Amino acid sequence: MSRTQVVIIGAGPAGLLLSHLLAADGVESVVLETRSRRYVEARVRAGILESSTVGLLDSVGLGERLHREGHEHRGIYLQWPEERHHLDFVDLGESSIWLYGQTEVTRDLGRAREAAGQQISYEISDTALHDVGTDRPYVTWTGGDGRPERLDADVVVGCDGSFGPSRGTVPAGSQQTWERTYPYAWLGILADVAPSTDELIYAWHPDGFAMHSMRSESVSRLYLQVPPGTDLATWSDDRIWDALAVRLGHGQEGWELTPGPITDRSVLPMRSFVATPMRYGRLFLAGDAAHIVPPTGAKGLNLAVADVALLAPAVSALLRGDPRPAEAYSDTALRRVWRCTHFSWWMTTMLHSTGDPFDDQLQLSQLRRVCGSEHAAAELAANYSGLPIGL
Structure with missing residues (x-):
């Protein structure tokens, strides 16, 4: 002992x-x-x-x-089809x-x-x-x-x-x-490819949520909303990149998603x-x-x-x-x-899309509110960039 x-x-x-x-x-x-x-x-x-x-x-x-x-990073992008908005946390009075x-x-x-x-x-x-x-x-x-x-x-x-x-x-x-168990999961990948964005993209899409993050100047981290229990074997590399391109808006206002070799993949319950x-x-x-x-x-x-x-x-x-x-x-x-x-x-x-058209409209309304109101954007920025440890 x-x-x-x-x-x-x-x-x-x-x-x-x-x-x-x-x-x-x-x-x-x-x-x-x-x-x-x-x-x-x-x-x-x-x-x-x-x-x-x-x-x-x-x-x-x-x-x-x-x-x-x-x-x-100073902030993030919020996106839905045909629109992408940058929220600059520092300009909103918060931290990077x-x-x-x-x-x-x-x-x-x-x-x-x-x-x-x-x-x-x-x-x-x-x-x-x-x-x-x-x-x-x-x-x-x-x-x-x-x-x-x-x-x-x-x-x-x-x-x-x-x-x-x-x-x-x-x-x-x-x-x-x-x-609370959510009715969706994330399929996450690491890819040996330079990020296609300078800051994180959070994308709402009727097909499901997508996110573009990164780990370094040469490694990208990306996510797709998928059903819980998704079998990774049903998602080939091509299927993953095709879905990411659609949901992240490849070609929208000239923006392009660059695919690359996928080195890691997993499904994360929510x-x-x-x-x-x-x-x-x-x-x-x-x-x-x-x-x-x-x-x-x-x-x-x-x-x-x-x-x-x-x-x-x-x-x-x-x-x-x-x-x-x-x-x-x-x-x-x-x-x-x-x-x-x-x-x-x-x-x-x-x-995250639920597949319900009524929910779609509520979510789009909230996204427009966040991106169109300085007060709403500042509330997101304050929570995202970090509240005091001893709140």
Whole structure:
């Protein structure tokens, strides 16, 4: 048996950032991860960082490569057939956003924690949390060598996503959940081709939503609305590019979509989920372990960062004898969670076709309102570019 101050379950960006913030405050932690480091750092996930996320990474010495290799954008395009409008967040009084893939954030954090000597155990199994309702929690698991392990701690933090063991450890009667499953999914691709746009395009189309994003000057990230349960085998490269061309308006006002080799493809279900409270005894939840949003509003990674930005000082205070920030953590975090959940729902329902002509007209009316009213555009800009962490 061994002991540490904080056990962090999950070595994604939330878990690694939390360990980084705790270490800066003199708090010892151990990070446990089911997957391999290579797998964690290769997962294709979100790529849009809010200004508050970038500011936090800068403040703790993790922003150098982001500023060197990332791309700062002033806004987004909203589009529907025959019309495309640019929303300039900076002109609307808000902040710019940065395109920098979650894979890159995870790599930066992994290298920083490795350089600092952070203890991280990858490729473990059978992870289980015990006595989290007491002040003496502990975690057990099976190591990569097949040996059983136990680690006692003062605090356990679940940053292990929606399928990890942390959230399920909370007794059913001690937590309430809310969920919305959407009747569509995204088919996402990575392609080795220069982006055909300077900033993100969000396109409403009667055939279904489409989005043009990017990862670098030579790699594009694009999405298509598809039915849930779509079989990737039914979508050839040509079919994907043809659908993207139609929905993104190839040829509209001279704009052209340039296809290229597809290197990765996946189908992403769309749902919203919130579990409250985000704490049970000495177990705290952060990121996808507590809440999930559809990716339309670009909030998932940024919400996880906001969670751990609140949680790190709260845990540090708790370990020094002041429980008040830890007691306030869940309520404070959830104010931002619900605001971002609403924004993500709003963007999703505004842009995804249901096949109902009545819904089509409502969506087009909302899009025209956003693009034709400075007040409506500013509200979208404020939510998209990022609200304060401690909302």
